Amino acid sequence: MPKKARVNDDAAGAWGSVTAAAASTGMLGAAFEANFQSIARQGQGLATPVLESLLKFSAEGGDMPEFGPGGLDVAIAALYEHDEQFIGAMRGIVTHEKDIVKAVEWWTKAAEKGNVLAQVRLANWYCANHDYLKFEHFVALAALNTPIGDKQYDAKITDALENHTSNITTKREGLKVIRDMYGLNMGDDVVEAFAAPMTCAPPHAAVNLTHHIAKCFMNGIYGIKKNLQISKDYLKLSAKLKGTKKYVEADLERLRGCAKCGGTGAWACALCKVTRYCSKECQEWHWFNGDEPHRDHCPRAETPSKYAELKKITAFDLQITSFA
Ligand SMILES: [Zn+2]
Numbered sequence: 515m516p517k518k519a520r521v522n523d524d525a526a527g528a529w530g531s532v533t534a535a536a537a538s539t540g541m542l543g544a545a546f547e548a549n550f551q552s553i554a555r556q557g558q559g560l561a562t563p564v565l566e567s568l569l570k571f572s573a574e575g576g577d578m579p580e581f582g583p584g585g586l587d588v589a590i591a592a593l594y595e596h597d598e599q600f601i602g603a604m605r606g607i608v609t610h611e612k613d614i615v616k617a618v619e620w621w622t623k624a625a626e627k628g629n630v631l632a633q634v635r636l637a638n639w640y641c642a643n644h645d646y647l648k649f650e651h652f653v654a655l656a657a658l659n660t661p662i663g664d665k666q667y668d669a670k671i672t673d674a675l676e677n678h679t680s681n682i683t684t685k686r687e688g689l690k691v692i693r694d695m696y697g698l699n700m701g702d703d704v705v706e707a708f709a710a711p712m713t714c715a716p717p718h719a720a721v722n723l724t725h726h727i728a729k730c731f732m733n734g735i736y737g738i739k740k741n742l743q744i745s746k747d748y749l750k751l752s753a754k755l756k757g758t759k760k761y762v763e764a765d766l767e768r769l770r771g772c773a774k775c776g777g778t779g780a781w782a783c784a785l786c787k788v789t790r791y792c793s794k795e796c797q798e799w800h801w802f803n804g805d806e807p808h809r810d811h812c813p814r815a816e817t818p819s820k821y822a823e824l825k826k827i828t829a830f831d832l833q834i835t836s837f838a
């Protein structure tokens with residue numbers, strides 16, 4: 515029975531070896547399932563109880579936790595989802611970085627195998643990330659797979675639906691904060707279009723709502739006028755959230771690159787100080803040419819950075835953090 519497993523890139527392999535060893539010694543059983551489900555229902559998420567079960571199993575042996583259908587996927591998702599505080603307790607058993615995108619991959623595997631709690635987790639995740647089609651898909655799946663009369667699963671689904679409502683409020687209020695802070699000329703219709711449930715998938719992938727907002731301003735969608743300064747501020751804000759930094763960094767890098775050729779963005783536009791260029795040639799070309807000539811799209815001094823102010827809005831930030 516191995517007491518240590520390393521979960522790095524190949525979490526499946528690591529857990530495969532643990533379960534194979536457990537199975538070979540006859541320890542993989544369903545006995546842990548009832549216990550797991552009772553503790554999982556107490557927490558907001560699944561990660562803590564799953565990791566606690568694994569920690570207990572690792573330290574004391576006994577029955578290998580099974581976690582219901584798609585159980586090992588749930589366990590691996592929990593390992594990727596949890597923050598450093600718990601990782602400290604797990605030190606010596608697993609080593610890995612929090613990685614919310616990988617966690618979502620493993621929740622998805624569990625959900626596909628019929629794990630209701632993973633389905634609810636994903637409903638909440640997609641709701642927070644603006645993808646209402648997937649939100650509805652996973653809520654419907656969870657409802658379909660919940661045993662009739664199971665009050666605790668029903669309560670989780672109700673919570674997910676309430677999250678959906680509060681998420682719309684969060685987005686509406688969040689965009690109004692941006693509008694006021696940056697002094698944007700933005701109509702209420704744009705705010706409502708942004709906050710309202712979408713009837714199609716979002717046009718860009720994001721790992722949390724701040725990241726999503728950053729991309730909306732980067733790409734200029736939902737009637738929001740493209741604004742790279744706001745995009746940059748929100749990318750920086752999003753990068754502060756645990757487990758998401760590396761995904762946000764890629765977008766920040768893109769903003770830091772030359773807007774014409776993608777090369778090293780050594781110089782910034784003298785007016786807006788946001789759009790970058792590798793050379794005078796690229797800057798001159800971009801001023802007059804391309805799909806969006808910069809002379810027409812430069813935010814100029816109209817939108818100075820508000821990042822210092824923005825990062826103090828902890829309530830808005832925290833509401834998002836709780837999903838990410
Ligand atoms: Zn260039």
Ligand SMILES: [Zn+2]
Pocket residue numbers: 783784785786787788789808812813814
């Ligand atoms: Zn400019």
